[in-house]
Amino acid sequence: MQKIIDDSLELAKKLQDSISSHLSEQEKAFHSKMQKLLNNPENKVMLIELMDRSFRCLDNKARFEMIEHVLDKYKSREIFSLFEKWLLMGFLSFGKMLPDMSVPFFVNKIRSDTKAMVLDQEESQLKERILKRKNEKIILNVNFIGEEVLGEEEANARFEKYSQALKSNYIQYISIKITTIFSQINILDFEYSKKEIVKRLDALYALALEEEKKQGMPKFINLDMEEFRDLELTVESFMESIAKFDLNAGIVLQAYIPDSYEYLKKLHAFSKERVLKGLKPIKIRFVKGANMESEETIASVKDWALPTFSNKQDTDSNYNKMLDFVLEGDNYKYIHIGAASHNIFEIAYVYTRIHAL
Structure with missing residues (x-):
């Protein structure tokens, strides 16, 4: 195990050195x-509220x-450059008189600043970016940003x-979410909700299979995980629907939810059964978690127990516990896995573990 750790640290350093040496001035400013x-x-709260409104x-x-x-409401301006501070001053001083000019300018500035992370939905730009990455042997996961539908x-x-x-x-x-379809x-009406979600998933999986055959190009649908309340419904709906199709498809599990480990074992058993029948394995992507503030707020307001781990160390431990299960014995032969993390050491560790098999 010590060799795995040493190799992981060495790989993480190589990755970070390579990243740092290729950063553009624009990227350095963004990182700052x-x-x-x-x-x-x-600053984070202000920026989120600003973009939301x-x-x-x-x-x-x-x-x-x-x-x-x-x-x-938020007086801090430290995240803005000197030029941006001048723009803000002008916006607040004169923007009210010409909102049809000032507000679109303000919004376009936000779009410009986030274009490295969020692609415009305009087809020509999206297609250009996807094909460029494809030539680099990278397949982009297209995730349409949006909130829970009303x-x-x-x-x-x-x-x-x-x-x-x-x-x-x-x-x-x-990537799709059950709350968007x-x-x-x-x-409380679990079976009805599952029936309706499965019906919609069936239609999407059938379409993916049809287009895959028609275009001669693989199609993949990933089912994102959301709040803890949707965990069981998402997993059960996914298994019931994908069981009808021999298609590449996946689901996400969040390590900051303790229950995810048990659902991993359930999904693995399901995938193993598929493979033994000659069907394609499912893909399971591990993430740390994305809705901590929401989970804490709901638990606090409802006076419920927090359904997630309350500290990062436990989340990290569960993430690696899930990885250990996948790499135990021949478990890895029956599923495809994806490992997502903002932590370069975590990525290096996963890569090293897999290549040590």
């Missing part, structure tokens, strides 16, 4: 801004007032987006 977010939690309303006058309120009209619109993505001749891999999820 992100560091300021980490140093002061209030900037895109939520269509009326520019109302949007200006929302943005003005957020900037007045009605079936919105759910149908999102379903249509997923369908069009699968029908495109350049998108191979998409069905708006009336009720955990």
Whole structure:
């Protein structure tokens, strides 16, 4: 094990050195801004609230007032460059008089600053980026950003987006969530909710299989995990639906939820049974977790026990416990795994463990 650790540290250093040596000036400036977010939690809250309110309303006058309120509420300006501070000063001083000009400019500036992480949905730009990465032997996972849908009209619109993505001749891999394809999820009526979700998953998997044969290009649907309340429903719906198809598909498990380890064993047994029948294995992607603030808020308001680990060390331990299970004996032969982490040491460790098999 010590050799694994030493090799992981050496690989992490090589990766970090390579990354650092290839950073552009624009990327260095962006990293500096992100560091300021980490140093002061209030900066992160302000930026999230600012972005949320900037895109939520269509009326520019109302949007200006929302943005003005957020900037007045949080006085800190340390995350902004000198030029951006001048722009903000001008926006707050004169923007109210011409909101139809100032607000779109403000929003476009946000889009520009986040374009390295969030691609515009415009087809030409998306296609260009995907094909560029494909030439580099990288398949992009297309994840349509959006919140939990509030009605079936919105759910149908999102379903249509997923369908069009699968029908495109350049998108191979998409991520979906159960809360974006069905708006009336009720955990108390588990069977009804599962039936409706399975019906929609069936349609997407069938379309993926059809397009795969038609285009001669693999199609992959990944089912993202959301809050703890949706864990069992997501796993059960996934297994019931994908059992009908010989298709590449996957699901995400979050290590900060203790129950994820038991669901991993259940999904592995399911995948092993598929493989022994001659069907394709499922893919399971491990992540640390993405909804901690939401889980803490719900637990606090409802006076419930926190369903996640309360500290990072336990989450990291569970992540590696899940990895240990997959690499135990011949377990790895019956599933495909993906390891996602912002921690370069974690990525290096997973890579080293897998290549040591």
